[in-house]
Amino acid sequence: MLNDLEFAYTPVRDKVRDLREYLDAPKLRSELAVIEQKLSDPTLWSNPELSQPLMRDRKRIDTLLADDAELARRVGDVDAYFDLAREGEPVEEDLKREMDALSKFAESMETRTLLSGETDQLNAIVTVHPGAGGTESQDWAEMLMRMYLRWAEQQGFKAEMNDYQDGEEAGIKSATFTITGDYAFGQLSGETGVHRLVRISPFDQAKRRHTSFASVFVSPEIDDSIQIDIKPDELRTDTYRSGGKGGQHVNTTDSAVRITHIPTGIVVQCQNERSQHKNREKAMKMLRSRLYEYELEKKRQETKKLEDSKLDINFGSQIRSYVLQPYRIAKDHRTKVDFGDVDRVLDGYLDPFIRGYLLMRRNGGVPVGTADDDDLE
Known part of the structure; x- marks a missing residue:
């Protein structure tokens, strides 16, 4: 069993090494020292346009340094368990648990390192609209709204409703809400577009399969440090x-x-x-x-830069399908990432799709998944 654990640990250890090299803690400490020096100037605080970006940068670097230290601590714990296991101590279960925790933490950190855009760290304003199809699409729009609100809750973020309009029989005609939390916009930036649902309709007495559409638009909540001229x-x-x-x-x-x-x-x-x-x-x-x-x-x-795939937002540009019948899968058409537990996705588990989109963005638009769109026809 120990050999199997050592084999399974190799890619985790390599990912942690690559992450720590990317973070470059000495360089971060040097950048932090420069920021601290600038912030020590008392005249700076009278100019929010200068002080607020510096405060954001300081918070970002502090977080990255804390993450690097946490990686080092977790690796040390795993290495200590391996030493005990090699000496014959019965710690395999504890070792496996620590390895799994390290792997999840490293994957979460990798996602955060992909959030380097100017507005990625800001709060997100999310708007959901149903497409054509009356009650069917209005119900689907409400399901999407709930998915994002559940995601926010799971992240420990705050969600506040700005505008809500009930559907005529069920669902919603539209909803706009703000999700407040670090990097909320960066994580949700890839959700803009058209989402498709395939299911047996609960509103059809003949129990036929229906396809519904709803659109999602995500924008960053702009703070006072970014000037927008509105006459x-x-x-x-x-x-x-x-x-x-x-x-x-x-x-x-x-x-x-x-x-x-x-x-x-x-x-x-x-x-x-x-x-x-x-x-x-x-x-x-x-x-x-x-x-x-x-x-x-x-x-x-x-x-003409393919920075992301949000440029063409209309009902012919569906970004993701959620299929409940005749099989069950959630599939992103841009990144080719799919996830079989579609109920978990609709309950707010968006991590595979967020990470897949951010990796595709970093790779210049190259998808990270391998699934075939034909599977969803």
């Missing part, structure tokens, strides 16, 4: 009475706010707060995030 005369603001779920304040005052950015046609709305002022504030934050992503996408198109 008041380019905005049209409408107020209306809130609808859907809520307390006694719903449908009593025109507290809901819809803002249209006239040059781009981008529309955002918020109805979840009691006051019109708070709804407008949240809507403006959503608009700034959407405009930032809009400008980034224009630059990508102009330079």
Whole structure:
């Protein structure tokens, strides 16, 4: 058994070695010293545009150094168990458990090292819309909304609903919510696009198989350190009475706010707060995030760089299929990553797809999986 464990440990040890070389702790400490020196200047704190990016960089480096130290500690524990096992101590079960924990931690760290984009560390604003198909697609949109909310919960992130509109019979007509947590946008950035569901419809008395579509759009929640120029005369603001779920304040005052950015046609709305002022504030934050992503996408198109596969967002560009009938699988069409436990995916387990997308992004658009799309026809 010990030989088997040593054989299984080899790729884990190699991955840890590569990760620690990539992190380069001495270089990180040197960068941190420079940042600390800059932050020691008292005049810096009067300029948030300079201090906030430095604070983010310091937090990022501190986290990476802590991760490197944790890797070293876990490797030391595994090596100590191997020494005891070679001396004849019955520690194989403990050794296997520590190896598994190290492998999962290293894989999680590898995912985080892929999050190096300018906005990857920011919070995420997620919007879900059903496609054509009435109740079927509205129900599917609600399932997707729940999937992302469950993912956020599992990550220890906070989720706050900005706008929610019930479907006519079931599901939702639309939902927009903010997920707050470190690198929330970076992890969810690959979720933008069209998601397809294949299942036996619970709304069809004949129990026929149906295909439903819903679109997801993810943008970073832009903070004050990133300047977005929005001219008041380019905005049209409408107020209306809130609808859907809520307390006694719903449908009593025109507290809901819809803002249209006239040059781009981008529309955002918020109805979840009691006051019109708070709804407008949240809507403006959503608009700034959407405009930032809009400008980034224009630059990508102009330079024709395949930085990611979010450029063509329409119902002909489905990025992932979730098949519940006649077999069960979740498959990403860009990365070729698939996962057989589709119920677990719909319950928020997105790690294989997030990691696959980030690896593809790092590899210049080259998929990491091997599955055949024909399997989903």
